[in-house]
Every structure is written in structure tokens, then in C-alpha cells.
Amino acid sequence: MNAPSPIVTASTTCWNCSAATGGVPFCPACGKIQPLVQGADFFSFFGLPHKLTLDLETLEQRFHSLSWKLHPDHFARATESERQYSLDQSSQLNDAYRTLRDPVGRVEYFLSLHGMRKEGQKKQQAPPELLEEVFELNESLDELREARASGESAHMPQLRAKLESAQHKFESSLTDVDRELAKVLADWDAALDAGAEEAEKKRLMERMNEVLNRRSYIRNLVNGVRQELAA
Numbered sequence: 001m002n003a004p005s006p007i008v009t010a011s012t013t014c015w016n017c018s019a020a021t022g023g024v025p026f027c028p029a030c031g032k033i034q035p036l037v038q039g040a041d042f043f044s045f046f047g048l049p050h051k052l053t054l055d056l057e058t059l060e061q062r063f064h065s066l067s068w069k070l071h072p073d074h075f076a077r078a079t080e081s082e083r084q085y086s087l088d089q090s091s092q093l094n095d096a097y098r099t100l101r102d103p104v105g106r107v108e109y110f111l112s113l114h115g116m117r118k119e120g121q122k123k124q125q126a127p128p129e130l131l132e133e134v135f136e137l138n139e140s141l142d143e144l145r146e147a148r149a150s151g152e153s154a155h156m157p158q159l160r161a162k163l164e165s166a167q168h169k170f171e172s173s174l175t176d177v178d179r180e181l182a183k184v185l186a187d188w189d190a191a192l193d194a195g196a197e198e199a200e201k202k203r204l205m206e207r208m209n210e211v212l213n214r215r216s217y218i219r220n221l222v223n224g225v226r227q228e229l230a231a
């Protein structure tokens, strides 16, 4: 699978008046609907800089305003091409909004844009600071399954209590990771404002990737325990 191409939309020009559009669906100069640019990114679509701490209210307002402007009724008397553009842009609008409004989805998307989202095998490895707890958790899970299989119920309440406490522990780790993610996103925005060097940007993106992997590992653990307790 090809990674989305790097951000190239700034050079996009309007088919009608040749003004630079920057990748937004309507030309800022003449207001005409624009064709969807291959590889155009979701941030530029909304006319937003590549910052990761997004004001959700602004995003929502732009979404509603664009939904309204892209409504088929507004293109009833437009040319065939313009009608097609509006349909393509509508579908892009929904994808872009769904992706950007979710903080984790937004960062994942952003990293893949830059070819920096790497899940790899590390996804399966426990973060070092949680190794011991993960080991204990797996033991308790095994015991619970064995107890269930053999119909032995004497230790069940004890096992369940142990698992519930592990679940709370990992939920609190998840909260820590989310806080860490928020911090690295704020660092990114500050670096962008300060005109940081490529090496610094790369370092921050690697950090985001690492935090995302850890987050996904812990979230899987939490879900696993929840499922087991609900079984």
C-alpha cells in the first residue's frame, strides 16, 4: 500500500481563475467548487495548519458550513464537472471530519501522511515499565480460564477481584498515556510555531509513534480483561 504523498496542495490552482487554492474545496478568490486533489491532506481541506491540538469547535463549524455549501441543491444548475466535484468533495469532507475530530485518529493520520506511522512488531511487546504487571495479568487470566474449564469456582471471586484491580491499574496507565500524547502534540505545535528544524520534527513524530504504539498495547490489554470479566 502506498503511503499518502507528502503535503503538496499549496501549489494547487483554481481551474476557473488560476488563484492558489491551498487545497480547500472552494476557490478563495472566485468561490468556484474545485476538483479533489489526489493526495490532498485533510488539514489543508479545512484550511487548517498542520497542528495537532485542534479546536474542535472551529472544526465542527467548518464542517457544518462546508456540508451546507456542498449540498447537491446548490449544484442543480451547475455543469456536470462541478456536480461531480461537489460529490467528491462531500465524501472527502466526511472522511476528513471523521479523521480529524478524533485525537488519536488525527495523530495516526498525520504520521502516515509523513510516512512516520510504524506499528511493526513492537506493537506486540509490553512497555518495559509494565512488564511485570502484564506478566501477572496473563497469569491471572490463565488461572481464570482454567478455573472456568474445570468448573472449579472456589477461587473465582478472588481471581475476579485480582483482574478487576489489574483492569483499573491499566485504565489508569491509559490515562497517563493520553496525557503524554497531549503533551507531545502540544510540543509539536510549539515546534511548528518556532520554525523547528526537520530533525527536531522527526524526533517529535517518532515520539508520537512510540506513544501511539504503547497506547494501543494498553488499550488492547484493558479490552481483553474487560471481555474476560464479562464472559
Ligand SMILES: [Zn+2]
Pocket (backbone or CB within 6 Å): 014, 015, 016, 017, 018, 019, 027, 028, 029, 030, 031, 032
Ligand atoms: Zn478561482
